[in-house]
Amino acid sequence: GHGYQAWLQVEGLNRMELSTELKGCYEKLLSHIVITDLTLTSHPAAATAVDELKKLAEARFGITPVVASSAELGAGIRLTVSDTSDFNPNEEALLGEEGYRLSATSIGQETGRLTVTGGSPAGLLYGTFHVIRLLLAGEDVSMLQLVERPANPLRLMNQWDNADGSIERGYAGNSIFYEQGRIHADLSRVRDYARLLASVGVNGISINNVNVHAVETTFIQRHMMPEMARIAAIFRAYAIKLYLSVNFASPVELGELRTADPLENDVRNWWAARAEELYAMLPDFGGFLVKADSEHRPGPFTYGRDHADGANMLADALAPHGGIVVWRCFVYNCTQDWRDRSTDRAKAAYDHFTPLDGRFRDNVVLQIKNGPMDFQVREPVSPLLGAMPRTNQIIEFQAAQEYTGQQRHLCYLVPQWKEALSFETYAQGEGSTVSRAVSGQLHNRPLGGIASVSNIGDDAFWTGHPLAQANLYGYGRLAWNPQLTSEEIADEWTKLTFGSSEQARTVIHQMLMSSWPIYESYTAPLGVGWMVTPHTHYGPDVDGYEYSRWGTYHFADRSGIGVNRTTANGTGYTAQYREPHRSGYESVTACPDELLLFFHHVPYEHRLHSGKTIIQHIYDTHFEGAEAAAQLLQAWTGLEGFIDSETYARVQSRHEEQAAHATHWRDVINTYFYRKSGIADERGRKIY
Ligand code: BDP
Numbered sequence: 001g002h003g004y005q006a007w008l009q010v011e012g013l014n015r016m017e018l019s020t021e022l023k024g025c026y027e028k029l030l031s032h033i034v035i036t037d038l039t040l041t042s043h044p045a046a047a048t049a050v051d052e053l054k055k056l057a058e059a060r061f062g063i064t065p066v067v068a069s070s071a072e073l074g075a076g077i078r079l080t081v082s083d084t085s086d087f088n089p090n091e092e093a094l095l096g097e098e099g100y101r102l103s104a105t106s107i108g109q110e111t112g113r114l115t116v117t118g119g120s121p122a123g124l125l126y127g128t129f130h131v132i133r134l135l136l137a138g139e140d141v142s143m144l145q146l147v148e149r150p151a152n153p154l155r156l157m158n159q160w161d162n163a164d165g166s167i168e169r170g171y172a173g174n175s176i177f178y179e180q181g182r183i184h185a186d187l188s189r190v191r192d193y194a195r196l197l198a199s200v201g202v203n204g205i206s207i208n209n210v211n212v213h214a215v216e217t218t219f220i221q222r223h224m225m226p227e228m229a230r231i232a233a234i235f236r237a238y239a240i241k242l243y244l245s246v247n248f249a250s251p252v253e254l255g256e257l258r259t260a261d262p263l264e265n266d267v268r269n270w271w272a273a274r275a276e277e278l279y280a281m282l283p284d285f286g287g288f289l290v291k292a293d294s295e296h297r298p299g300p301f302t303y304g305r306d307h308a309d310g311a312n313m314l315a316d317a318l319a320p321h322g323g324i325v326v327w328r329c330f331v332y333n334c335t336q337d338w339r340d341r342s343t344d345r346a347k348a349a350y351d352h353f354t355p356l357d358g359r360f361r362d363n364v365v366l367q368i369k370n371g372p373m374d375f376q377v378r379e380p381v382s383p384l385l386g387a388m389p390r391t392n393q394i395i396e397f398q399a400a401q402e403y404t405g406q407q408r409h410l411c412y413l414v415p416q417w418k419e420a421l422s423f424e425t426y427a428q429g430e431g432s433t434v435s436r437a438v439s440g441q442l443h444n445r446p447l448g449g450i451a452s453v454s455n456i457g458d459d460a461f462w463t464g465h466p467l468a469q470a471n472l473y474g475y476g477r478l479a480w481n482p483q484l485t486s487e488e489i490a491d492e493w494t495k496l497t498f499g500s501s502e503q504a505r506t507v508i509h510q511m512l513m514s515s516w517p518i519y520e521s522y523t524a525p526l527g528v529g530w531m532v533t534p535h536t537h538y539g540p541d542v543d544g545y546e547y548s549r550w551g552t553y554h555f556a557d558r559s560g561i562g563v564n565r566t567t568a569n570g571t572g573y574t575a576q577y578r579e580p581h582r583s584g585y586e587s588v589t590a591c592p593d594e595l596l597l598f599f600h601h602v603p604y605e606h607r608l609h610s611g612k613t614i615i616q617h618i619y620d621t622h623f624e625g626a627e628a629a630a631q632l633l634q635a636w637t638g639l640e641g642f643i644d645s646e647t648y649a650r651v652q653s654r655h656e657e658q659a660a661h662a663t664h665w666r667d668v669i670n671t672y673f674y675r676k677s678g679i680a681d682e683r684g685r686k687i688y
Pocket of ligand 1: 210211291330374375402
């Protein structure tokens with residue numbers, strides 16, 4: 001169906017209309033696929049490149065290209081890899097492993113050609129998908145001359161899929177990988193997912209939840225290797241490496257050792273043996289993803305060891321085979337005493353990890369959530385990013401929208417991710433953005449990049465809300481090139497997904513761009529976060545987590561609201577930032593409005609830079625937000641007939657839910673704060 005094709009719409013109503021001229025030009029190009037060196041196709045990613053072009057030609061244009069090896073002049077698409085043909089050391093250096101060059105000559109004429117030169121077969125595949133995206137979007141390729149290479153070496157997708165087929169924080173159906181404790185017999189859907197991921201440059205995937213339960217703990221055992229090899233082969237064809245989340249206490253939980261102490265020789269040997277077995281079957285296995293000492297998961301703390309000891313032990317096991325350890329920094333006390341105001345969850349990751357700078361192996365990379373708390377609609381950027389010059393880091397995003405509407409509400413997250421990536425850490429003075437810190441550029445690190453928690457399941461539209469596909473697309477594009485703007489990405493995606501109707505494109509583009517601010521406006525105000533239903537995290541419950549042990553509080557009382565994180569008389573979290581952020585956040589007058597309640601506890605009558613009081617801001621944004629959510633629905637309703645009916649209906653029902661749910665949010669929040677503060681709405685609107 002339409003939704004299943006996602007942004008590679010080759011058939012049906014939504015695909016981009018092409019002018020006769022453009023169509024003729026594309027058809028000429030696709031008539032011949034010339035591979036300069038046929039031995040190239042023994043490499044799976046290069047074979048896929050040829051295959052994808054053939055599929056495009058057949059499905060979109062109804063033609064069967066001639067695939068040839070000769071380099072004779074003539075129209076067509078020419079595929080080559082820089083070190084197998086016209087060897088040129090400069091070109092190789094320029095393209096790197098994953099880069100590519102696209103170069104057009106005399107397009108439109110009999111001899112018109114488009115040459116894709118990859119730095120490797122993987123680069124060739126990325127270049128080919130670039131061409132495919134251009135042709136599907138109806139772009140003019142006649143003057144094409146460009147070189148692309150990814151900014152980030154690691155561009156990872158994290159599945160939070162469980163072997164029983166459920167997905168932790170999954171809002172798009174069940175797992176496409178597992179069912180009832182087993183790996184699916186039919187993995188064709190996994191192949192289609194791999195294709196979508198590769199088409200936007202993702203190069204690694206961990207296929208099981210970071211919370212590793214009993215069944216998934218066995219995934220690294222010998223008997224599972226053939227199953228893992230089956231999955232790895234699918235991803236290999238799309239230049240994507242397979243990773244597994246592992247349980248730190250595996251040797252104990254599998255009943256093989258009495259300890260998982262990372263400094264014990266038996267333990268070290270045990271992991272080394274597992275790595276041997278893995279690599280015997282999976283020579284290009286990526287490595288392990290680890291959630292340790294976090295939310296009841298086992299870790300090195302059990303044995304009085306620190307996280308460098310734990311990560312390095314696994315890193316040493318993987319190093320001889322070229323594997324890496326992705327070690328998560330989501331480490332905090334989830335059973336804190338809410339009566340004790342001196343602990344601040346926001347401080348935990350920085351406090352745990354910065355003292356370990358310089359101690360991690362070169363094949364360890366720390367994975368750090370974008371904010372210090374947990375994927376809220378608004379958080380400051382984690383001060384840990386860029387703060388460990390001698391350690392590899394990657395930033396973690398959550399496409400899944402756990403706290404941003406769960407793919408029932410529209411929330412295009414690319415603008416939020418862009419803010420995090422362009423944040424100045426000042427680690428090396430100006431220009432020390434998070435983007436440069438995680439790419440490895442800033443501190444000259446051998447590894448770095450971006451990871452995202454996936455947002456797909458076995459849903460017909462992949463992502464529940466069809467427009468949430470923009471987050472998956474946008475994640476990949478941004479991980480490849482963080483310089484792209486949110487608008488550019490939205491533009492590319494809408495063209496590819498809803499190309500046929502200009503009307504649909506314009507409206508959907510606007511819907512995407514306005515969606516994050518809208519969601520923010522009717523949910524938790526001014527950076528304070530949470531206020532959600534415990535466990536499900538969907539829908540409002542202002543005090544749901546206020547007296548619990550998770551460390552997520554708003555401290556609203558009759559006179560004010562917010563968390564005092566200053567060094568003056570608060571938790572001291574602001575000290576984790578470099579200047580000028582430190583003083584900026586510390587000062588109640590300098591602090592940006594949108595983060596005020598993350599950093600300060602202020603009276604309801606406190607005036608924001610906007611000129612409004614806190615309480616009036618809460619009322620106004622919640623009325624406006626619910627109104628804007630209703631307008632999203634209206635805007636969508638106007639598109640009936642412009643796009644296919646299944647997509648139309650699914651989006652329509654999501655927006656009906658969002659509009660109704662936004663008024664619920666509005667009324668719960670406004671009423672709560674009216675009753676707490678006793679201050680009436682200046683504009684006299686109805687508050688319950
Ligand atoms: C939180 C989720 C929880 C995850 C955890 C994590 O609520 O389900 O296990 O993050 O990132 O957002 O480990």
